[in-house]
Amino acid sequence: MSVISIANQKGGVGKSTTAINLSAALALKGKNVLLVDMDPQGATTIGLGLREATPTIYNVIIDEAEIEEVVVKTPIDGLHLVPSNIALSGAEIELSSQIGREYILRNKLSKLKRNYDYIIIDTPPSLGVLTMNSLVASDEVIIPIQAEYYALEGIALLLKAIRLVRDRLGIPLEIKGFLITMFDKRTNLSKEVREEVKRTFGEKVFKTMIPRNVRLAEAPSYGRPIFLYAPDSRGAKAYMKLAEEVDGK
Template identity: 60%
Template structure:
């Protein structure tokens, strides 16, 4: 059975989607079969894999609306053993529609049951909010990765996110431990980045794993989505690619 991991932070611009796209691609190159579930109505992970959002007939919204199975909407990505359950703006209406459904918090979890054994890792790119879509992502997940950018106010809203995770664990009896804290947009040349790293270490202490790998601020990582490719295929020699390959190896060491 594969491990389901939500990549989550309600703050935008923290490298959440970049991590979903590039970590999944890195793991597929390391002989793991990987699925990315795009749960963000912005559909940036979908675009990041070169899929035209406007031409999609079936998306993760179709699955959550119970009009299709998850298997029906999965698309192959460019890399072998890498797959995508895409999203587009249609998902934006799901928050209101699902709120009246019985067991609305577990619709994604139910949908995943049929395909869990077919993948080694399933990454959920959660939306930058703490609403019903994020709740579905957390309930479906075995663990979470929290990307935190090495910039001012990096930990803003973190208490709310941790509180939401705790509520899911306590009230819905759905354990969702933090697999790791990932520092992104890191520039070792700046004092700010080093200060943020110390702040993150102080905030989480020894309670949570902080990945050794830090994702650098990198032009190639920023350019790759506009070409519809993970950085790993856009520029295999870039420092961004190297960082995500190291992170993938770190994930595998935790198996």
């Protein structure tokens, strides 16, 4: 059983797309998977067509609901979701004065671990209380990096946060890998970014790269994982390869 956060405080790197489609791919491989949306923007929830789902993770965090009560089914067999919406943005303020606030999600998820092979957490594009909760709750973290200029900008801050979780909070958090997203093999820029990421992080870079793909970009607006929206697309094939790599590591 593994809890994996998908994290990068930089927005627009394919974090929610990865959370949705990696989770769906693992479920299609026969795993029991729980996807936890910890982003107040709710992109993962919306991308699974569950925009109206209530209660949400916010109600769990403020002790208005038990986590078992908020788990909902998704269109993929074997994949369940703990949904989110904009109400979660208030949790940053509400949690700031609580003792042990970084451990809240970890404690809540402990009740569900025996039910799943994987718990995947989509984190917000920041390094605030919600992201720290997600990291503390996790065994591993996947860091998506978009193949564009300034790809590694801000990564040092995230790595510092991961070290903080390890050293000060005593959580044995490991980096599962760095995932290159929106890769376009036709451009020199994408190739240069790939080489820079590999030079910097070596064996920690996933062999699978997620291509820049129109179908992947369209799927969330239809509330479907790529495997239901365009199962034969390059994006679907890439995420299935990623799932095999994650499950084999």
